Amino acid sequence: MSIQDKMTGFFDKLAPTVNKLGNNVYLRAISNTMMGTIGPLMVGSIAVLLLAFPIQGVKDAIAAIGLTPILAAVNSVTIGGLALYVSFLMAKNLVSSLLNEDGALIGALSLMGFLIITPLGPLEGGGNGIPTQWLGASGVFSAFIIGIITAKVYELFVKKHITIKMPESVPPVVTKSFDSLFPAMTLGCIFMLIRLLFQMTSFGSMHQFIYSMIQAPLQGLGTSLPATLVFGTVAQLFWFFGIHGTNVINPLVQPLRLALDTENLTALAAGLPLPNIIGNAFWSINTWGATTLGLIFLMLRSKSKQYREMGKIALVPGLLGITEPLVFGLPLVFNFDFFFPYIFNNVIIILLSYFLTAIGVVARCSGVQCIFGLPLGFHAMVGGHWTIVVWQLISQLIISPVLWYPWFKMAEKKKVQEEEAFTEAD
Amino acid sequence: MKHIVLICAGGFSTNILATYIRKEMKEHEFDGDIKAMSEWNFQGLRQHVDVILLGPQLSFMHEEISRKYQGTGTKVAMINMADYGKMNGKRVFEQILNLLDE
Numbered sequence: 001m002s003i004q005d006k007m008t009g010f011f012d013k014l015a016p017t018v019n020k021l022g023n024n025v026y027l028r029a030i031s032n033t034m035m036g037t038i039g040p041l042m043v044g045s046i047a048v049l050l051l052a053f054p055i056q057g058v059k060d061a062i063a064a065i066g067l068t069p070i071l072a073a074v075n076s077v078t079i080g081g082l083a084l085y086v087s088f089l090m091a092k093n094l095v096s097s098l099l100n101e102d103g104a105l106i107g108a109l110s111l112m113g114f115l116i117i118t119p120l121g122p123l124e125g126g127g128n129g130i131p132t133q134w135l136g137a138s139g140v141f142s143a144f145i146i147g148i149i150t151a152k153v154y155e156l157f158v159k160k161h162i163t164i165k166m167p168e169s170v171p172p173v174v175t176k177s178f179d180s181l182f183p184a185m186t187l188g189c190i191f192m193l194i195r196l197l198f199q200m201t202s203f204g205s206m207h208q209f210i211y212s213m214i215q216a217p218l219q220g221l222g223t224s225l226p227a228t229l230v231f232g233t234v235a236q237l238f239w240f241f242g243i244h245g246t247n248v249i250n251p252l253v254q255p256l257r258l259a260l261d262t263e264n265l266t267a268l269a270a271g272l273p274l275p276n277i278i279g280n281a282f283w284s285i286n287t288w289g290a291t292t293l294g295l296i297f298l299m300l301r302s303k304s305k306q307y308r309e310m311g312k313i314a315l316v317p318g319l320l321g322i323t324e325p326l327v328f329g330l331p332l333v334f335n336f337d338f339f340f341p342y343i344f345n346n347v348i349i350i351l352l353s354y355f356l357t358a359i360g361v362v363a364r365c366s367g368v369q370c371i372f373g374l375p376l377g378f379h380a381m382v383g384g385h386w387t388i389v390v391w392q393l394i395s396q397l398i399i400s401p402v403l404w405y406p407w408f409k410m411a412e413k414k415k416v417q418e419e420e421a422f423t424e425a426d
Numbered sequence: 427m428k429h430i431v432l433i434c435a436g437g438f439s440t441n442i443l444a445t446y447i448r449k450e451m452k453e454h455e456f457d458g459d460i461k462a463m464s465e466w467n468f469q470g471l472r473q474h475v476d477v478i479l480l481g482p483q484l485s486f487m488h489e490e491i492s493r494k495y496q497g498t499g500t501k502v503a504m505i506n507m508a509d510y511g512k513m514n515g516k517r518v519f520e521q522i523l524n525l526l527d528e
Binding site: 018019022023032035096097239242243244246247248310313317320322324325326327328329330331333372373 | 434435436438439442465466469470481482483484485486487489490507508510511512513
């Protein structure tokens with residue numbers, strides 16, 4: 001049995017697990033929730049970019065018309081309010097996949113739960129305020145958990161038909177309205193109880209507890225360079241076997257990476273140095289199109305007719321970061337000729353990018369999220385620095401073809417021989 | 427009027443394929459429309475659909491979506507890998523016709 005057969009056999013055994021992972025309702029809800037926050041995040045990102053505009057004259061003009069405090073406020077309720085959106089969307093998405101209903105009302109209950117748990121405090125100038133400390137990235141895990149609790153409690157009510165028994169003389173309309181309020185009241189009590197219990201501990205709040213015990217350790221572990229390389233390899237392995245690896249891996253790491261990006265954005269808005277190298281934007285910019293563009297370029301000038309044709313089909317999508325034509329058309333899926341470059345080119349580029357960023361040749365990413373489908377180069381502009389754009393161009397236009405070249409030459413030779421044999425047989 | 431939906435992860439590559447299929451539909455005067463969407467947008471879809479085709483990268487969702495539409499008359503199928511990669515609108519259009527004939 002060859003290594004290739006062994007690998008394929010191994011993956012066949014693994015496939016049900018991968019399917020389960022890809023179909024897991026919680027992971028899918030997390031992934032969809034992160035996608036749902038893109039709107040507020042983009043608005044916030046624009047506010048931050050204007051606040052930290054690199055040209056002093058523009059900055060002064062923004063300040064002169066009184067826009068600076070408004071931009072800062074927008075930043076606080078978008079990027080700084082990420083957990084609020086997450087708490088709503090998580091419960092909504094989970095209810096819609098668990099029970100196949102809209103779930104918006106349950107999203108509202110989850111938001112209520114999140115706010116009940118967030119300690120309200122007196123303001124110095126009088127009145128009360130919600131501290132923004134937990135509304136941003138540091139409250140995101142807490143928001144996920146509150147969303148899950150809310151959705152599961154609601155599911156329990158629906159599936160077990162838990163209702164309040166009313167005397168028969170009570171009109172059905174009244175009973176019905178009580179039924180719908182019952183989950184809300186129960187959830188209110190649950191969250192009040194949670195708040196009370198955490199107040200008695202040294203953590204002070206559930207947010208603090210979840211942040212210190214779960215989010216901070218996971219963030220440190222899941223976004224380290226070795227972990228990023230491992231996730232990068234695993235995602236590509238999935239792709240090799242024809243599965244959208246990025247989609248399977250994302251729910252596990254995207255919330256962690258996004259939290260790091262929002263830390264960078266917050267620092268940028270405050271005029272401080274950016275704390276993180278790795279984040280979601282760093283990942284998207286440097287693994288652009290799974291580094292396959294180089295192969296497309298090589299194929300365009302190939303001696304093999306089939307490769308040239310494929311290169312033509314794949315070029316335009318490829319320049320927009322869409323790899324499917326190449327992945328399924330060449331194909332790269334199950335193609336052991338290209339196994340090594342397809343799996344490891346991403347990792348090589350990530351390593352180079354990390355190194356260049358660490359020594360300061362390439363700037364750290366601002367944390368603004370990339371827009372998928374923008375052409376090469378433009379895609380990297382959200383990084384907020386020209387060195388990031390230049391690096392994306394160099395890595396995709398020069399390094400990527402070089403990394404593919406030896407494997408391409410070997411595969412091309414085989415292909416040309418096949419094509420010659422084919423014409424002779426004609 | 428038949429409604430066809432193509433799904434992939436982000437709705438990008440299916441969008442390219444849909445353009446080719448639309449050309450075929452026009453040529454054959456097919457009475458129907460075709461939409462490409464992301465898996466996420468698909469979840470919020472509340473409209474009746476006659477055929478749902480999944481991009482090969484979403485093979486892991488095939489079973490779940492098939493189960494969801496069992497007995498509703500909606501056909502759920504995967505797009506062949508090579509047809510998908512070569513953006514072969516003609517072949518996928520034939521697949522749609524076959525599914526509708528079943």
